[in-house]
Amino acid sequence: MSQQQAEKEARKQSAPILQVKNLKKYYPITSPFGKTKDFVKAVEQVTFDLTEKETIGLVGESGCGKSTTGRTILRLTEPTEGAAIYKGRDLFTLKPKEMKKVRKEIQMVFQDPHSSLNPKKRIGEIIEESMKIHRIGNKAERIEKAMYLLRRTGIREDQYYKFPHEFSGGQRQRIGIARALAVNPSVFILDEPVSALDVSIQSQVINLLEELQDEFKLAYLFISHDLSVVRHISDQIGVMYLGHLVEKASTDELFENPLHPYTKALLSSIPIPDTRVRRERIILKGDVPSPINPPSGCVFHTRCPFVIEKCKKEKPIYKESTNGHLVACHLY
Numbered sequence: 001m002s003q004q005q006a007e008k009e010a011r012k013q014s015a016p017i018l019q020v021k022n023l024k025k026y027y028p029i030t031s032p033f034g035k036t037k038d039f040v041k042a043v044e045q046v047t048f049d050l051t052e053k054e055t056i057g058l059v060g061e062s063g064c065g066k067s068t069t070g071r072t073i074l075r076l077t078e079p080t081e082g083a084a085i086y087k088g089r090d091l092f093t094l095k096p097k098e099m100k101k102v103r104k105e106i107q108m109v110f111q112d113p114h115s116s117l118n119p120k121k122r123i124g125e126i127i128e129e130s131m132k133i134h135r136i137g138n139k140a141e142r143i144e145k146a147m148y149l150l151r152r153t154g155i156r157e158d159q160y161y162k163f164p165h166e167f168s169g170g171q172r173q174r175i176g177i178a179r180a181l182a183v184n185p186s187v188f189i190l191d192e193p194v195s196a197l198d199v200s201i202q203s204q205v206i207n208l209l210e211e212l213q214d215e216f217k218l219a220y221l222f223i224s225h226d227l228s229v230v231r232h233i234s235d236q237i238g239v240m241y242l243g244h245l246v247e248k249a250s251t252d253e254l255f256e257n258p259l260h261p262y263t264k265a266l267l268s269s270i271p272i273p274d275t276r277v278r279r280e281r282i283i284l285k286g287d288v289p290s291p292i293n294p295p296s297g298c299v300f301h302t303r304c305p306f307v308i309e310k311c312k313k314e315k316p317i318y319k320e321s322t323n324g325h326l327v328a329c330h331l332y
């Protein structure tokens, strides 16, 4: 067993740092008179654990509830039901003041750091300020740490006094990561952190995130629609469809032995560089149904090539195949 594999195995035994349990988020749709008419059922019964130095990737098409899952954990939008246990405490029951402290430890990194970096402030000041808000160190210590973090994330120290618009997209993402690191977090929720970047820059930022994870003992919830990116960085992958986590497994297991027809369809759309390997492309018919009125039974049944009568009536429960590989599908 390689050292990396041994570390992974050891991690599986350790207690999770974050446990998301039966997370549900319904967005109310209100009439012009403020009456709730209906709900967008964005996230339904999503459950997963995250341990120190581990990455769990959430994948699925646009609108399947990935961002809502990430945002709800931090209560950037309030959950409808469920729990998010962080270091033993349910975040959903915390008072605003306590939640503020947790937001220091669980940092969110967005797709477009430009919109979250104050254009009127120099990048060094932006990083220093995030430490000041959380009362970390004195001014000299904060500046020294900001300098270190910029250097560590690949930005030259002499660029400390530059403004965000003077940097490229990739550099801005590095600055956003440096700022998130400044407040000593344990968890990063990364929402499409490399989707806006060129492919060559994407891999540089992913490699940086991997190095930082080791150095700072970070756990990552990595949200992306891009399975190749998620495959590269994740230890575990959760596949979402219409608000539901339909399959969850270790990365190798998911790619070698996908079980859910939706996962199979997603994987079949990734080009394989080896032309000798043939994988049948599964093209899904129709559009993703409305999350306001999702299909009965299995939410995927309207597009599933293997649908049976039971799928239309009964919601599938998780079945475990091997080693924590979970799938919600009547075919197993």
Ligand SMILES: Nc1ncnc2c1ncn2[C@@H]1O[C@H](COP(=O)(O)OP(=O)(O)OP(=O)(O)O)[C@@H](O)[C@H]1O
Pocket (backbone or CB within 6 Å): 027, 040, 041, 042, 060, 061, 062, 063, 064, 065, 066, 067, 068, 069, 225, 291
């Ligand atoms: N503030 C909101 N009010 C109402 N509906 C919302 C709100 N935010 C998201 N939704 C809806 O919730 C569902 C899930 O959206 P979400 O953004 O979480 O999906 P996603 O998988 O992250 O997709 P994307 O990658 O496009 O952001 C979608 O149908 C979306 O339209």
